Amino acid sequence: MASALSDVPSGLVAPDDVNGLVPQLWPESAHRDAAGRLVVGGLDAATLAARFGTPLYVVDEDEARGRARRTRLAFESAAAAAGTDVTVYYAGKAFLSGAVVRWVTEEGLAVDVCTGGELAVALGAGVDPARIGFHGNNKSLAEIDAAVAAGVGAIVIDSEIEIERVAAAAARAGRRQRVRLRVNSGVHASTHEFLATAHEDQKFGVSLDRAAELGARIRGHESLEFLGLHCHIGSQIFEAPGFAESASRLLAAHAELSAAAPVPELNLGGGFGIAYTAADSPQPIEDIARGILDAVVAGCRERGLPVPKLAFEPGRSIIGPAGVTLYTVGTIKAVPIDGGERRYVSVDGGMSDNARTALYEAQYSARLASRTSAAAPALSRVVGKHCESGDIVVDAEYLPADTGPGDLLAVPATGAYCWSLSSNYNHVPRPPVVAVREGSARVIVRGETIDDLLARDLGLEPTAIDTAATGDAATEGTPA
Structure with missing residues (x-):
């Protein structure tokens, strides 16, 4: 999909392989399996999303440990000399x-x-x-x-x-x-x-x-x-x-x-x-x-x-590259702008789980995580679900043109300052943090629920907290 947008970052070019993983952005364990799914720490993105939901912070323990060890040895060696x-x-x-x-x-x-x-x-x-x-x-x-x-x-x-x-x-x-x-x-x-x-x-x-x-x-x-x-x-x-x-x-x-x-x-x-x-x-x-x-x-x-x-x-150089955030795509929207169009890919998280783009104009990358695609690369902006125009996760990235609702997206290099700066903006619960290593996963920071948020609001009646739920059950008053 062609674009005439004037604000594309100068270093961003359409990739030869829209499914490829740029090595310096991802944990060393990251690769695609035979089904095309992103694998980190021995576990594929679809399995992680099915088990823990999305958005989901994933941290590769071996990557974090390896970077800590490498950093210590680098400075110890230089200091000894x-x-x-x-x-x-x-x-x-x-x-x-x-x-x-x-x-x-x-x-x-x-x-x-x-x-x-x-x-x-x-x-x-x-x-x-x-x-x-x-x-x-x-x-x-x-x-x-x-x-x-x-x-x-x-x-x-x-x-x-x-x-x-x-x-x-x-x-x-x-x-x-x-x-x-x-x-x-x-x-x-x-x-x-x-x-x-x-x-x-x-x-x-x-x-x-x-x-x-x-x-x-x-x-x-x-x-x-x-x-x-x-x-x-x-x-x-x-x-x-x-x-x-x-x-x-x-x-x-x-x-x-x-x-x-x-x-x-x-x-x-x-x-x-x-x-x-x-x-x-x-x-x-x-x-x-x-x-x-x-x-x-x-x-x-x-x-x-x-x-x-x-x-x-x-800090960042140790834990940042060890982290990958998984999202589920919700809506796709093409907006005419500057003689071209902006393709908005909306995901189920946003500035509540990664505030750095809004705070610092930080640039991130993204890849389709649940499959590979033969579609052409389409310039896209990955945005969140929050009621805020600055709710941008990835300002500009080439994603497959057939990226659609239900697909999983992965944003690498999110181990540093994403969970630390996370919030409950729009009463969105903060995601869990899951550590992966050699095909095993465990929650190291529990995710929040809507009930957790309601429990802190002392202005709500106890019955409202007891019966809070999402979807039709909430409308019908069915206990959560």
């Missing part, structure tokens, strides 16, 4: 559940959290508190007390006022709390404005030129142990140069602090990017790790400093 050690934290904000916490810790990673809820999940999953880092630009006093009482390995101080708050909490608990100071290096990623978190006009961290002053204040508290500086330059970064430049700037402040007393470590954050479309080409994590470590070594040599212990906090 530089004569230092490294700690790799999993950034829980990408997607946190008890199962995922156990996967990454069993692969040797520590865990980074940023709220009391995330801390509770990590502790509940059995993480050694000493291997937890606690972030957040506005930690409540209760959250700080909880983190100190739990014995977390490090609290990242994000503002001047937090120095006193964390020091007081540690003193009350009779502990010496290890802390880092988050600073803004002035380097930010070449990415969406809302994802660039190291430029000066933002809510995170303190200005780099105050590092020495605030570091001295931290050291003035007997209840605090100063580990070093922390910086996060943004998200979805494909190469090492931005990290290298940020490290160079941080090392100047690190050197000033080291003149007064040893500074044992430097935390350079995370933000390593992944491929969401065929146009994306992130560097291998091994190359990024070597590039960053080379810059740190050069900066330390220039300033006559020992290479500090390093820390990093990847």
Whole structure:
């Protein structure tokens, strides 16, 4: 189907094989079986949809574990070559559940959290508190007390006022709390404005030129142990140069602090990017790790400093490519526009299970998952069921022209920030998360039901909750 639309992403071209799976977008286990169905973790999409329904978050456990292990080994190898050690934290904000916490810790990673809820999940999953880092630009006093009482390995101080708050909490608990100071290096990623978190006009961290002053204040508290500086330059970064430049700037402040007393470590954050479309080409994590470590070594040599212990906090690059979301197609609509037409493919989820397209203009890919097709590729926009014009799942993708109601669609690279940002917009229940591995599947986060949503509404009569249902049964008053 031809299109004269002017807003097609520049990197999107009609595929030679509309059924093909671009390798960098999918878990390594993904393939099509003899019937043409998408298979992930040894289970086909139709079987998963029949068993668990759609929308459905599917996470390939082996992919997540493999990426965690590969990331740790990449940084450990680069650090060893530089004569230092490294700690790799999993950034829980990408997607946190008890199962995922156990996967990454069993692969040797520590865990980074940023709220009391995330801390509770990590502790509940059995993480050694000493291997937890606690972030957040506005930690409540209760959250700080909880983190100190739990014995977390490090609290990242994000503002001047937090120095006193964390020091007081540690003193009350009779502990010496290890802390880092988050600073803004002035380097930010070449990415969406809302994802660039190291430029000066933002809510995170303190200005780099105050590092020495605030570091001295931290050291003035007997209840605090100063580990070093922390910086996060943004998200979805494909190469090492931005990290290298940020490290160079941080090392100047690190050197000033080291003149007064040893500074044992430097935390350079995370933000390593992944491929969401065929146009994306992130560097291998091994190359990024070597590039960053080379810059740190050069900066330390220039300033006559020992290479500090390093820390990093990847999240998306570990869990993102492990996730695939399954949807069922509902309606197809062709809308005349710009001298051509826009083909809308509506699915049974949307911005309540993937808000990133609406929030960041994020680009995704999609493939027919329940079968293959010999039809020509048709430029399509995959949209959700919500009462919102911005409810877009995949802005532009070539799907078979015969895609129709009842077909399953799969959207890859949805393991990060999709469940984490999910909502009940339009009173749509959040989908379950199912882990797949070697032909077995298990629910790791229970999906919600309409009854779950109604149970929280204290303005409803109990009988309305007891009899709520969908379809004709609700009209007839039949109990659910």
